[in-house]
Every structure is written in structure tokens, then in C-alpha cells.
Amino acid sequence: MKMKLVILALVLVLLSAIHGIAEPHKKDGPSKDGPSKDGASVAAVHNSGYGDAIRIEGEQRFRANCGRCHTAPQKFPPRMMATVVRHMRVRATITDQDMQSILRYLTQ
Amino acid sequence: MNYIELGGGITSVTLCCPARYATINPTIAPEKLGTALDFLRKIFRNWRSLAFTRSWAALILALLATVSAAQGPENERPIPILTGSAGFFTNVNGGQAQLVPEMNPVILLPLGDRWLIESRGEFKGEFERPEGGGPYGGKVEKELDYLQVDFIANPLVTVTAGRFLAPFGIYNERLYPIWIRSLQQVPLIFPIGTGSSDGVMLRGGFPVRPKVNLNYAAYFSTLSTVNKFESDRTAGGRFGFFLPGPRIEAGVSWQKLLQEDRTNAFGFHLAWQPALLPLNLRSEYARSNLGSGYWIECAYRLSQLPFWSKAMRRTEVVARAQQLFAEHISENEAEVYGLPDVNTRQGDFGLNYFLRDGLKATASYGRRFSSDGNSNIWTVGIAYRFVFPLGRLGAK
Numbered sequence: 001m002k003m004k005l006v007i008l009a010l011v012l013v014l015l016s017a018i019h020g021i022a023e024p025h026k027k028d029g030p031s032k033d034g035p036s037k038d039g040a041s042v043a044a045v046h047n048s049g050y051g052d053a054i055r056i057e058g059e060q061r062f063r064a065n066c067g068r069c070h071t072a073p074q075k076f077p078p079r080m081m082a083t084v085v086r087h088m089r090v091r092a093t094i095t096d097q098d099m100q101s102i103l104r105y106l107t108q
Numbered sequence: 109m110n111y112i113e114l115g116g117g118i119t120s121v122t123l124c125c126p127a128r129y130a131t132i133n134p135t136i137a138p139e140k141l142g143t144a145l146d147f148l149r150k151i152f153r154n155w156r157s158l159a160f161t162r163s164w165a166a167l168i169l170a171l172l173a174t175v176s177a178a179q180g181p182e183n184e185r186p187i188p189i190l191t192g193s194a195g196f197f198t199n200v201n202g203g204q205a206q207l208v209p210e211m212n213p214v215i216l217l218p219l220g221d222r223w224l225i226e227s228r229g230e231f232k233g234e235f236e237r238p239e240g241g242g243p244y245g246g247k248v249e250k251e252l253d254y255l256q257v258d259f260i261a262n263p264l265v266t267v268t269a270g271r272f273l274a275p276f277g278i279y280n281e282r283l284y285p286i287w288i289r290s291l292q293q294v295p296l297i298f299p300i301g302t303g304s305s306d307g308v309m310l311r312g313g314f315p316v317r318p319k320v321n322l323n324y325a326a327y328f329s330t331l332s333t334v335n336k337f338e339s340d341r342t343a344g345g346r347f348g349f350f351l352p353g354p355r356i357e358a359g360v361s362w363q364k365l366l367q368e369d370r371t372n373a374f375g376f377h378l379a380w381q382p383a384l385l386p387l388n389l390r391s392e393y394a395r396s397n398l399g400s401g402y403w404i405e406c407a408y409r410l411s412q413l414p415f416w417s418k419a420m421r422r423t424e425v426v427a428r429a430q431q432l433f434a435e436h437i438s439e440n441e442a443e444v445y446g447l448p449d450v451n452t453r454q455g456d457f458g459l460n461y462f463l464r465d466g467l468k469a470t471a472s473y474g475r476r477f478s479s480d481g482n483s484n485i486w487t488v489g490i491a492y493r494f495v496f497p498l499g500r501l502g503a504k
Contacts, residue, residue, distance in 0.1 A: 064352040064355060068355070068357070068379065069283065069288060070288040074465040076495060078183060078501075078502075079183065079184060079185060079186060079187045079497065079499075079501050079502055080186075080189060080501065082184055082185065082186035082187075082218070083186035083187060083188070083189045083218050083224075084189070084191075084216075086186055086216075086224050086260075087216050087224060089260070089266075090224060090226075090258045090260070090266050090268070090311070092282070092313075093311055093312055093323035093324070095263070095315055095321050096263035096314070097263075098321075
């Protein structure tokens with residue numbers, strides 16, 4: 001039993017390590033180096049600059065994720081939002097990309 | 109201090125701070141309690157024995173002390189937060205009235221770019237009139253729901269250690285806080301597989317395709333009989349997927365007790381929020397040696413109604429159907445786990461009015477059918493979620 005658990009844990013950590021090497025970890029929390037690197041937002045940056053497209057994408061991700069468990073909250077000041085979003089990332093197992101995009105949307 | 113008076117001066121209860129609820133066996137007689145001073149004196153007298161409350165106060169002070177260290181040049185660095193919920197409910201269960209003041213403070217302490225320390229305490233009073241009449245009195249539950257360190261190792265894995273909510277199903281981890289749940293009565297199957305565990309957990313969520321996210325949690329917990337840190341030796345996990353387009357989530361949970369009779373518990377959950385309707389559909393099934401059952405809940409915001417749109421936007425109607433199939437457990441076990449020991453069916457209807465972000469008034473009616481007798485359950489109350497920064501917010 002214990003053995004199986006240890007193996008499961010190892011496999012998960014290994015998988016994530018491989019992912020981490022392939023794509024260096026992006027900072028959790030606010031970063032100033034533009035939008036998250038997934039395809040959609042990169043395309044958005046090239047097509048229309050850092051403007052509306054990023055905001056719309058952030059809003060979409062916010063709508064899909066932040067009203068699932070409770071009513072979608074209001075915006076809080078950026079430093080509070082950064083903590084809340086980190087908390088929700090852990091609690092709601094929301095993806096890294098969603099978190100980056102939502103945080104940017106909520107702190108704009 | 110908020111002062112809440114209910115039903116023709118039957119009773120009065122103050123809602124203020126955790127210490128209030130930590131008073132052991134408070135007997136609330138309106139005539140006596142009118143003097144808040146008496147009450148404060150009682151708290152100070154009990155202060156020494158209130159280890160739990162004091163440790164919470166100590167944690168807040170320690171956090172405040174770290175605030176200056178957390179301040180940096182950036183205006184967007186996360187700061188420590190004091191959040192949580194407070195509420196007051198009146199339940200009438202089979203004709204017996206119960207007053208339930210509740211306070212659940214949550215402390216969030218982010219450290220660096222990848223760490224988070226989080227903790228939630230629960231202070232809940234359950235006051236009833238004794239048989240034959242008399243003032244409301246009763247016990248106050250004090251629980252440490254979680255006290256955990258999270259390390260966001262990379263986009264796929266977050267490592268959690270400490271005391272955490274067992275990731276079984278969706279109710280315990282996601283819907284339990286009073287400001288979140290649509291109906292204040294927890295589902296009949298709630299005790300199956302849930303509770304708090306002391307141990308280590310790996311969890312995360314990541315996209316496997318552009319429109320499919322996977323999420324998982326796997327944990328191991330150890331046996332503990334330490335006061336407020338009680339935990340069983342278990343292993344378990346939850347695995348699910350979420351489709352952000354149609355907003356559908358489904359998943360399975362599993363838990364194995366690694367002590368005593370080494371039983372298994374199994375669960376399944378489904379949630380759907382159709383994009384075109386302000387509707388929230390949720391359902392869970394759980395099975396263990398203690399019993400099995402399901403609940404299915406539908407919450408609908410009346411924002412689409414063409415009249416009184418301002419008020420309707422803030423109103424939500426809820427319906428839930430549930431059933432529990434009891435196993436052969438003793439009355440004592442049933443009492444300990446909070447599970448019915450006979451087959452039970454229940455239907456609930458509720459109304460929530462969102463006064464503003466984080467504040468809602470709630471009312472519900474439920475009818476329970478079982479071979480022990482049928483009963484009505486009424487609930488009315490108010491739930492509030494607060495969020496306070498513990499430090500300077502910085503200039504925007």
C-alpha cells in the first residue's frame with residue numbers, strides 16, 4: 001500500500017520535473033513580463049498588442065473559473081488579489097495559465 | 109459589535125470575535141445577557157483556559173509582525189490576509205429551535221513567490237432551550253479545519269503539508285464555508301470520507317488539451333489523537349477533469365482507512381454551469397461501510413426575469429434532493445459520525461438574497477422522510493465573508 005503511494009508520488013514529481021525542464025517555471029503571482037505563454041494569449045499579443053484581447057481572455061478565464069464554487073468576487077487591491085489568487089490556485093487546482101491570466105485581468 | 113435580536117425578544121446573541129464563541133457552555137438568558145459587561149468579564153476569566161483562541165490570536169500577531177518583512181518595492185506582491193466568514197442562523201428542526209452563531213476566520217500568509225501558509229478555525233455555537241423551557245444554552249464547537257503549508261513546486265504539482273481538508277468529493281473542500289453553500293444544511297452524505305487529515309498531499313491542475321483541464325489530489329495522513337489535530341491514518345485522492353467551454357466538471361474520489369477495519373470509501377461528483385443560463389448544477393455520490401447516498405442540487409439566479417430586475421439579479425432559488433442508504437451501524441456510531449442510521453430521503457428548497465459581495469441572507473425549508481419519522485427543517489439566517497489585508501496595500 002505504502003509502496004504504491006510512494007511510487008505514485010514519485011511518478012507525479014518526475015512528470016512535473018520533466019515538464020518543468022521543458023518549460024521553465026513561470027512565476028506564480030504577478031509578473032511584469034507580459035501575458036502567459038500559452039498559444040492563445042501569445043497570438044493575441046501579436047495580433048492586437050497588450051490591450052483588449054488580453055483583457056477579454058482574462059475575463060473569459062475569470063468567468064469560467066471564478067464563479068464555479070462561489071459567486072464571482074469583486075476586485076480587491078492588487079496585493080490582496082495576488083494572495084487570493086494564489087490561495088484559489090491551490091484550493092481550486094486551477095491551472096497555472098488560468099491563474100496568470102486571471103490575476104492580470106483582476107489587477108489591471 | 110453587532111447586536112442581533114430575534115423573534116419577539118426571545119433571545120439575544122452577540123456576534124463579534126472568536127473569543128465570544130469560545131466561552132464554555134454559555135447560557136444566554138436575555139435578561140442577564142443584556143449586560144454585555146458581564147459577558148466580557150466571563151471571557152476574561154476564561155482567557156487563561158482558552159488555549160485554542162489564544163493560539164489564534166498569537167498567529168494573527170505573528171502575522172502582523174511579518175507584514176513589514178513582506179513589504180517590498182513592488183505594489184503587487186501578495187500580502188497576508190485575514191479572511192473568513194461569520195454568520196447567524198436560526199434552525200427549527202422537527203419543532204425544536206436552535207440558534208447557531210458561527211465564525212470561521214481564515215489566515216493566509218504568502219511567502220516568496222511559491223509558498224502559502226493557510227489556516228482556518230471554526231467556532232460554532234449550537235444553542236437550544238432545554239426541555240421544559242428555560243433560557244437558550246448549549247455547546248460551542250471549536251475546530252481547527254486546516255493549518256497547512258503549500259509549496260507551488262511547478263505548474264503541475266503543489267505540495268501541501270500539515271493539517272488539511274481531506275480531498276474527497278466537492279463539498280468539504282469547496283462548498284462548506286457558510287458564505288458559499290447554497291443551502292445551510294449540509295448533505296446527508298457529508299460525513300462520508302470528509303473531515304481533516306494530518307499529513308502530506310500532492311495536488312494540481314493542468315491543461316491536457318486546449319479545452320480540457322485535469323485536476324488531482326493525492327494524500328497520505330497519519331493517526332493523531334492530539335487535541336484539535338485529530339486525524340485518522342488514511343490514504344486517498346481525487347481525480348477529475350474540467351471542460352472550461354461547457355463548464356462541466358466530473359471526478360472520482362477514493363479513500364482507504366489504514367487502521368482498524370481498513371475500509372474503503374468511494375465518491376463521484378459532477379458539476380455543470382451552462383454558459384447560457386445563470387444555473388449551477390451540482391451532484392455527489394458517496395459510498396462507504398457507514399452508508400451510501402447522493403445529493404443533487406440546482407441553484408438558479410433569477411437575473412433573466414423581465415421584472416424587478418434589480419432585486420431579481422440578487423436572488424437565487426435552490427432545490428436539492430438527496431437520499432441516504434444506511435448500513436448496519438450502531439446508534440452510537442451514527443451519532444459519532446453524524447450520519448442517519450436508517451434510510452433517509454430529504455428535499456430542500458431555499459432562497460438566497462445577495463445584499464452585496466460576500467453578504468447574503470438565506471432561508472430554506474426541508475422535509476426529511478425516514479422510518480424514524482418525518483420532519484420539517486426550517487433555516488433562516490445571514491452569512492458574511494470578510495477579507496482584510498494585514499499590511500500596507502501600497503499605491504496603485
